[in-house]
Amino acid sequence: MRIEELLQSNVYDVDEKPHIKVDQEKCSKCNSRPCLLLCPARCYTLMDEKVMFSHEGCLECGTCRLICPEGAIEWNYPVSGKGIHYRFG
Numbered sequence: 120m121r122i123e124e125l126l127q128s129n130v131y132d133v134d135e136k137p138h139i140k141v142d143q144e145k146c147s148k149c150n151s152r153p154c155l156l157l158c159p160a161r162c163y164t165l166m167d168e169k170v171m172f173s174h175e176g177c178l179e180c181g182t183c184r185l186i187c188p189e190g191a192i193e194w195n196y197p198v199s200g201k202g203i204h205y206r207f208g
């Protein structure tokens with residue numbers, strides 16, 4: 120099974136309150152923008168040269184928190200029961 124198919128089998132119970140906050144001021148000083156390439160869910164996108172973030176499809180992998188060179192990300196798990204529910208079979 121391909122990774123895309125596996126991810127499609129997951130269920131999201133999206134928390135209206137984002138569990139990740141991104142400091143746009145710090146993003147404006149970031150030249151490398153690794154989040155655009157390394158977020159597996161493509162939660163970070165570029166629009167008019169500004170990095171935009173949406174939490175809805177987040178896989179809760181924690182990658183963005185580790186690789187952000189500016190410390191721009193405040194990361195928490197969604198409240199209990201919310202967020203991604205992995206289906207493994």
Ligand code: SF4
Nearest residue numbers: 146149154187189191
């Ligand atoms: S890596 Fe961090 S600072 Fe750079 S654009 Fe992404 S979230 Fe913003």
Ligand code: SF4
Nearest residue numbers: 158177178180181183
């Ligand atoms: S935790 Fe993972 S999936 Fe969620 S926004 Fe960060 S890199 Fe993307």
